[in-house]
Structures are given as structure tokens and as C-alpha cells.
Amino acid sequence: MICDEVVQRLPWFLNGSLAPEEQSEIRAHLTDCAACRSALAETRIGYRIFSAHVPSEALVDYAWDRTPEGLDSGLVERHLEDCAECAAELELIRTSRRLAEEPEVALLRPKARPVTATAPPRFYRAWQATALAAALGGVVAFSAWTHSEQQRQQLGHQVASARQDVAEAQKGLANLTAQVGQLREQAAARPLPVTTPVPSEPAGGYGTGSVNILILTAELTRGGEQEATPSLSVKSQSAPLIISYDTEGKPAARYQVEVRRGSVPVFSDPARFDENSGGVLFQVNPSRLGKGSYTLILSAIEGGQAKKIQSYRFDVR
Amino acid sequence: MIFDEAVRPLPWLSRSAAGEDADVANRFLAGDRQAIRTIDSWILRAAWPFERRLRHRWDDVLQDVRLEITRLLGQGRFHGDSSLKTYLYRVVSHTCVDQVRALNRRPTEDLDDLAGIDQPHAPGPSAADRGADRDLLLRVLDRVPGECRSLWKMLASGVSYREMSDRMAVAEGTLRVRVLRCREKATRVRSELLAGSRGNGSPRIAPKKSGGNANDLR
Numbered sequence: 001m002i003c004d005e006v007v008q009r010l011p012w013f014l015n016g017s018l019a020p021e022e023q024s025e026i027r028a029h030l031t032d033c034a035a036c037r038s039a040l041a042e043t044r045i046g047y048r049i050f051s052a053h054v055p056s057e058a059l060v061d062y063a064w065d066r067t068p069e070g071l072d073s074g075l076v077e078r079h080l081e082d083c084a085e086c087a088a089e090l091e092l093i094r095t096s097r098r099l100a101e102e103p104e105v106a107l108l109r110p111k112a113r114p115v116t117a118t119a120p121p122r123f124y125r126a127w128q129a130t131a132l133a134a135a136l137g138g139v140v141a142f143s144a145w146t147h148s149e150q151q152r153q154q155l156g157h158q159v160a161s162a163r164q165d166v167a168e169a170q171k172g173l174a175n176l177t178a179q180v181g182q183l184r185e186q187a188a189a190r191p192l193p194v195t196t197p198v199p200s201e202p203a204g205g206y207g208t209g210s211v212n213i214l215i216l217t218a219e220l221t222r223g224g225e226q227e228a229t230p231s232l233s234v235k236s237q238s239a240p241l242i243i244s245y246d247t248e249g250k251p252a253a254r255y256q257v258e259v260r261r262g263s264v265p266v267f268s269d270p271a272r273f274d275e276n277s278g279g280v281l282f283q284v285n286p287s288r289l290g291k292g293s294y295t296l297i298l299s300a301i302e303g304g305q306a307k308k309i310q311s312y313r314f315d316v317r
Numbered sequence: 318m319i320f321d322e323a324v325r326p327l328p329w330l331s332r333s334a335a336g337e338d339a340d341v342a343n344r345f346l347a348g349d350r351q352a353i354r355t356i357d358s359w360i361l362r363a364a365w366p367f368e369r370r371l372r373h374r375w376d377d378v379l380q381d382v383r384l385e386i387t388r389l390l391g392q393g394r395f396h397g398d399s400s401l402k403t404y405l406y407r408v409v410s411h412t413c414v415d416q417v418r419a420l421n422r423r424p425t426e427d428l429d430d431l432a433g434i435d436q437p438h439a440p441g442p443s444a445a446d447r448g449a450d451r452d453l454l455l456r457v458l459d460r461v462p463g464e465c466r467s468l469w470k471m472l473a474s475g476v477s478y479r480e481m482s483d484r485m486a487v488a489e490g491t492l493r494v495r496v497l498r499c500r501e502k503a504t505r506v507r508s509e510l511l512a513g514s515r516g517n518g519s520p521r522i523a524p525k526k527s528g529g530n531a532n533d534l535r
Contacts, residue, residue: 007497042500049504050458050461050469057411059414063410079455096406096410100359
């Protein structure tokens with residue numbers, strides 16, 4: 001391999017994606033060629049330049065509306081427009097800031113899985129299984145020997161009785177079918193107006209699926225105090241929630257959030273999963289809900305079926 | 318418990334007008350349960366947005382954050398310019414972003430056997446120069462064409478030149494030359510900026526026009 005070919009391959013030599021034979025050929029060439037080693041040093045500088053990001057402390061300053069020290073803010077802004085990684089990190093810091101500035105925001109975390117009891121030692125389990133099998137076998141054999149004749153007679157009677165029941169049920173079914181036919185004819189001749197009472201929803205609604213951000217957690221913190229059940233102020237017009245939820249890599253197509261007061265459903269709305277925050281975004285209106293204890297049920301909608309994922313309690317005070 | 322009663326209140330905190338913050342920080346350093354709980358609740362809340370990215374080592378991240386906060390408060394690095402809560406939120410964000418970046422960093426080829434001979438004229442930057450160096454790198458990056466940034470981003474993520482040429486539908490040779498031109502341009506801009514800053518004693522460089530021109534590569 002000549003120098004030009006080596007120099008052109010150096011970026012891939014450094015990122016480790018060359019074929020093993022190419023890699024070793026270049027390595028051997030570099031040990032003998034000072035010019036190519038110089039090009040390798042330049043390639044490393046190239047990597048440093050093209051991997052440059054806004055320093056994390058400057059990103060924090062920027063997210064908190066402070067001028068980053070020693071950096072042109074225009075430069076930072078242009079970089080943020082072009083660099084998805086820095087933009088995403090900035091968004092995370094801004095979310096953190098919002099959590100600092102908006103104590104009414106509640107965080108909901110997935111509930112911890114219950115810890116299963118430790119299994120007894122294997123030899124103990126084997127002994128238990130053997131003893132149980134022997135006991136069951138004895139009981140079955142004894143029952144069979146004692147009751148076989150008696151059961152045979154009883155079964156004969158039961159079969160006869162069941163046949164009689166089936167015949168009577170068939171007669172009853174025929175009568176019912178005839179009655180249904182008559183009722184259908186009557187209904188077709190004179191349709192009745194059907195009225196279903198619909199609970200009225202207050203203007204402004206109880207909640208909405210289109211939201212900004214927010215959160216609930218078992219470790220809800222407010223003023224440094226921990227509370228078991230998150231609570232929202234009844235004076236609040238909107239309390240956005242982020243329901244932190246591990247999708248195990250694949251979020252559902254749609255989500256639904258239902259809010260119940262006791263066992264009575266208050267409302268149900270669609271919600272969406274947000275990749276950035278890693279939660280289902282939702283918003284409720286505590287002033288419309290009124291004071292009380294509520295349960296929020298998060299369900300995933302897959303193939304038209306709602307599958308319950310998690311439920312959380314919260315209070316409106 | 319790592320804190321004991323021998324830890325005395327910090328002088329700067331005793332004098333601070335923000336008595337409540339000083340009290341919380343002092344009690345935290347003295348191992349007071351309530352203060353630890355308060356600060357830990359701030360940490361958990363501040364770090365929450367990063368949990369999804371760092372969940373595979375979340376407990377370690379939280380521990381690193383706690384250690385960093387203990388270190389900073391212990392060294393009296395909080396001067397009361399903002400509230401203690403705001404200061405801690407900023408520290409938590411900073412630490413978590415560093416952790417995210419460390420996680421995303423891709424190791425480059427191990428060149429131990431070439432160490433010392435591949436960079437004969439370029440010893441590593443000193444700690445003092447590192448801040449200015451990052452500023453310089455950002456300025457250089459700002460002045461290279463967008464296409465170069467895209468190409469080198471793929472490189473940094475470990476893509477081979479065969480795969481890159483497939484994705485971009487260009488011949489492998491053409492691709493290798495473009496990548497080389499990008500590197501040459503970037504190092505040339507860096508040299509110009511370095512020479513400019515040495516010449517007039519100021520690192521300030523006029524910002525580039527916009528976006529960069531892909532024709533510069535050819």
C-alpha cells in the first residue's frame with residue numbers, strides 16, 4: 001500500500017472499521033513512514049474537531065438563561081441548530097430546570113416489582129413433591145376401591161336425569177325463540193325513542209391529551225418533603241403529568257389515560273408517549289375535578305384493545 | 318456515615334445572608350438526616366430527565382452526583398450567587414450530561430504500540446489550554462461545510478468506508494478523497510485561527526457566513 005492509500009484510509013483505521021488485513025498493513029506502514037504518522041496525528045485532530053460539542057457547563061448556563069463563559073452565544077446557537085446530540089442534552093437540562101421552578105409538577109414512576117420469596121433448597125422441594133405424590137396416590141386408590149360401585153349407580157341416575165333436563169331446556173328455548181320473534185315484530189311496527197343520560201362535562205373539560213410536560217412519582221417531592229401520594233392543588237387550572245414508564249424498547253401505538261374517583265370513571269382521554277422525556281404526557285384540570293382522591297389508570301391501545309399498564313393514586317386538595 | 322460531628326460549619330456559610338441555604342448545607346455536611354433527605358430529593362428530581370438515557374447504570378450515576386455535590390459543598394464552591402436548590406440542580410445537570418457523553422463516546426483504535434511515534438510534533442494539550450482548545454474546536458467546526466460534519470459524524474460512529482459509500486451512493490475512492498479534503502480543510506482552519514489568535518492576542522474570530530459550502534470539498 002502506498003502513502004496516498006494509507007493516508008486516505010486513516011480515518012477508518014482510527015475508527016476500527018477496516019478489515020483486519022488492511023488494519024495490520026497500515027499499522028506496519030506507519031511504523032516505517034514518518035509522513036504517514038504525521039498524517040495520523042492530523043487525522044486525530046480531525047476527529048477532535050468533528051467530535052466537538054458545546055461544553056456541558058456552557059449547555060447548563062444556556063439552559064438557565066445565563067451567558068456561557070468564554071463562548072460566543074451565536075456560536076453556541078449555530079452549533080445547537082446543527083448538532084442533534086447537544087440539542088437533546090439541552091432539552092434534558094431545560095426539563096430539569098422546569099422541575100426546579102415548577103414544584104406543582106408531579107413525577108410518577110413505575111412501581112417496583114414485588115420481590116419474590118426465596119425458593120427452598122432443591123432437596124427439600126424434591127422430598128415435598130415425593131411425599132405429596134405418594135399421599136395423593138393413596139387417596140385416589142382408596143376412593144376408587146371404596147366408591148366405584150356406588151359411583152357407577154349414581155352416574156347412571158345422573159345421566160338419565162341430565163337427559164330429561166336437556167329435553168325440557170330445548171322446549172323452553174323453543175318458547176323463548178318464539179317470544180323473541182314476536183317482540184321483534186312489535187318493535188319493528190312501533191319503534192320506541194331511546195334516551196341515554198350522558199353525564200355533562202364542564203366547559204374546559206377535565207383533562208386533555210395534548211400536553212406540555214409533567215410527572216408524578218411515589219417519591220414526589222415538594223419543598224424537600226416526601227409524600228406517599230402526589231397531590232395537586234384544586235386551584236390549579238392545569239396540572240400536566242409525565243407518567244414515567246419503561247416501554248421495554250417498544251412504545252404502544254396509542255395510550256389512554258382514565259381518571260376515576262373511587263370506582264366511578266370521571267373521564268378518559270388519549271395520551272401520547274414522548275421519546276425525549278421517556279414518559280406518557282398527559283394533563284388534568286384539578287379545579288374541574290374537585291377535591292378528593294383519584295386513581296389514574298394508564299392503558300396501552302394495541303389492535304383496538306386497551307391493556308392496563310399501571311395505575312396511580314393522586315389527591316386533589 | 319461519612320460525616321461526623323467533627324465537621325465544622327463552613328465560614329462562608331455562616332456569614333451568608335441566605336441563612337436557610339447555609340443551614341441546609343451545613344446540616345447536610347454534618348450528616349443531618351433531614352438535610353440529606355432534602356438534598357437527595359432535589360437530586361432525584363433534577364436528575365429525573367436523564368434517567369431514561371442512563372438507566373443501565375442509574376444507581377452509579379446518582380452516587381456520582383451525590384459525591385460531586387458533597388465534594389463541592391465541602392470545598393465551599395457554592396458562593397450563594399443563586400439559591401442552593403438552583404445551584405444543585407445545575408450541578409446535577411452538568412454531571413448527568415457528562416455521564417451521557419461518556420456513555421456515547423466510542424473508543425478509537427488501540428494504538429498503544431504507536432504511542433509516541435504517531436504524534437511527534439503534537440504533545441497533548443495542558444489542562445490550562447483545554448478550555449481554550451474546546452472553544453477553538455467549536456469555532457473550527459462552525460467554519461467547515463455541513464457535509465464534512467455529516468461525513469465525520471458517520472466516521473465517529475464507527476461506520477466503514479464500504480458502508481458509507483453504499484449509503485451515500487458514491488464510489489469508495491471518491492468518498493475517501495472527500496473525507497480527506499474535509500480533514501485538511503478543518504486542520505487548515507484550525508491553523509489559521511490559531512495563527513490569528515497568536516497574532517492579535519485575541520481568540521475572537523468573525524463567525525462564518527452560514528452553513529458552509531459543499532463545493533469547498535472538491
